[in-house]
Amino acid sequence: MTPGLPTAMERPHFIGIGGAGMSGIAKILAQRGARVAGSDARDSETAAALRAHGATVHIGHAPGHVADDATCVVVSSAIRADNPELARAAELGVPVVHRSDALAALMDGLRPIAVAGTHGKTTTTSMLAVSLSALGLDPSYAIGGDLDAPGSNAHHGEGDIFVAEADESDRSFHKYAPQVAIVLNSELDHHANYASMEEIHDSFETFVGKIVPGGTLVVSADQEGAVELTRRVRDLSSVNVVTYGETETADVRVLKITPRGLAGEVTVLIGGKLLTFTVSVPGRHYALNAVAALAAGVALGIPAHNLASALGKYTGVKRRLQLKGEAAGVQVIDSYAHHPTEMTADLEAIRGAAGDSRILVVFQPHLFSRTQELGKEMGQALALADASVVLDIYPAREDPLPGVTSEIIVTAARAANADVNAEHDKSAVPDVIAGMAKPGDLVLTMGAGDVTDLGPAILARLAN
Template identity: 70%
Template sequence: MASAVPTAMERPHFIGIGGAGMSGIAKILAARGAAVAGSDARESATAEALRNTGVTVHIGHATGHLADDASCVVLSSAIRQDNPELTAARERGLPVLHRSDALAALMAGRRTVAVAGTHGKTTTTSMLAVALSGIGLDPSYAIGGDIHGPGSNGHHGEGEIFVAEADESDRSFHKYAPDVAIILNVELDHHANYASIDEIYDSFETFARNIRPGGTLVLGEHPGADVVAARVADRDDLTVVRVGRGAGADHRITSIVAHGMTSEVGYAVDGTEHRFTVSVPGRHYAHNACAAVTAGVAAGGGAVAELATAVTSYTGVGRRLQPKGTAAGVQVIDSYAHHPTEITADLEAVRDAAGDGRVLVVFQPHLFSRTQQLADEMGAALTLADASVVLDIYPAREDPVPGVTSALIVDAARHKGADVVAEHDKNRVPDLIAGMAERGDLVLTMGAGDVTDLGPRIVARLAGPQA
């Protein structure tokens, strides 16, 4: 299925092109024939993967990186307004598009599935993309994580379906008008943009109301998702399908049996039970898989049985309980979890995988605003680990807030009886973990920042001081 590139996007320049959301869009545009260029703050495997598809990637941000013939600039909410490339684009009168505007343009003319929720978006979107691909439908997709390796977060497919992760953090998911939407869960997060849970509900309601007439809303088993569903109950042109273990589920999860790093799932739809394996541990991942299957069917992507079978080929996505290696009998796994609900879910999930061994966590808080609001809950979640190392806050797009440091989390965790140490120097962590870990233990690096870089270094250090 061919797709034209809008004139304004024939020669786009991406500021922050290596980002999880940005790079996938850039890759799709390049596959559709656009001459894509961009810049990023640092070199990365994603930048190199983009270059291999013909994209021009500059490292660093400078006015000279913006080509004379650029047709527009694409950016995310993380880009500051004083960025030199953005300033140059405005001086030249170039169109400036938010990442979500570019993605919405790419979805035009396709049958679209948009996956939303406070937690689980990337995993569920990836599962659906893998399942649809597995039955030969070749969907397009844009995901906030890599399915196979660097640069695999975006794909231009010849099929009619487009699967997209829908980000609520900056309300950018309001730009989409999907045929099928998933709302997995709704909780208060992104405190710099939302002042209350009611603002979050309002935002998700707007997203749900944008579903096209005759479309489908797939709901995860979560009180917040139910609130949103109740708010759009006046839409007679919308089919709502609830997925979960409770009696109120339309498609019911009948069983989840853990087997180390996998789970066997029973899923009953219209009186028929289907059984399949999810190749990542944890109840929440089983729920994500079932939501993906239901959404795939609603989008015309095949029958429940074939999609459930196809989703078994999903082997994980980058940073979502991603194995980083084993050395000296110690498993090292990387997790993107940064909200207390996610931290709790992933720690519960890996407990089975650890068997009789201990679970050791290296946690890097993400954002000052989130830490300020949720430090106590983060500390409580860390009590599920046998021992934790807490790093300094990863600021991302935020400036420091006086009095807000990772010490708030450390103090909260210790107050609740957790074994926690603070470490300000990330480079000391491999040695620190090597001194703590014993054969049979599982180490979990956790957070949405650059803590992910520590996984391979910990494995190497466990293998030996000279490794």
């Protein structure tokens, strides 16, 4: 099934085309026949992958990059108002489209599954994309991370299902009208856009209200914020609510999660029947993500036993406890965790799989606003490691805040009796880790910024 290409999307220009969310939309449009162009601050493997699909990718931002016949300019919330290509779009009278509107247009006419939650969106979306593909359903999908090779975060399929990661950070997930929505959890985050937990609750409630009549909400029965959401939307007669989790009253009840090294096995009661299947990544949070994916697929009419078997085909996504390699008897693993809940979950998963191995963490805080609000909790999470190195804050789209530095995290970690040190020179980290690590240790590079680049450098230094 190939939906038509919206006229406004025939010749789109993406500002920040190399970003995780933007590149996926650009790829699908290119696969549907659009003449895609865009720009990014730096060249990358993702940019190269887009060029292989026929897209024109400029490096750097300049007014001339926007073609005179562009039908729209696509932006994300990370694009600043003074971007020169935005000014050029205004001169040309070219409509500016938020990436969420572009993604919503791609889903039109299909059966969308939108995956939302403060944590676990990328993993759960990936699980669905891989398992549905394994069943021969050829779904379209847009994910916030690569499955394997650069540019594998999106695909235009011939099937009628579209699986999309639904981002709550800027409320853009309000743009979607899914047939099935997943809410994995709901916690306070994205402090530049949400002032309170009440605002978070309201935002997720609005998202649920966008589910098409007769559609289904798959929601955690275990996590406090998700339980509150369920309480608020139970009376929506147009939406079927399916809860999942370890809580006894869950509609899809998780009876047992058994660690199997860097994998796991989960047993659920679904539709009155017991079902046991393998999850090829460690940690109970990943097992619960797989159960959410299972419940969503069943809501679309896919037999539970078929989908459970296909979920075993999922072997992880880049940056989600991804093994980068081993050198001198030391394994280096990359983690995207940047919120205290994610950090705790990944460290507990690795601790459960590592046995007696020491766990060393290189943590890079992400965003000044998040560090200001959650820095203490980040430090407490690092107490789960045997030793940690904390880098300076990765600013992403934010300007510095007075008095907000990674020292907030270091102080909190030491108060929790953690072995932690600050390192302001990122280039010194491979030497620092080489001086700390012993054969049998596990090293986690952790954070949502460019800390991921340190994995290969650490491995090279260990090898020497």
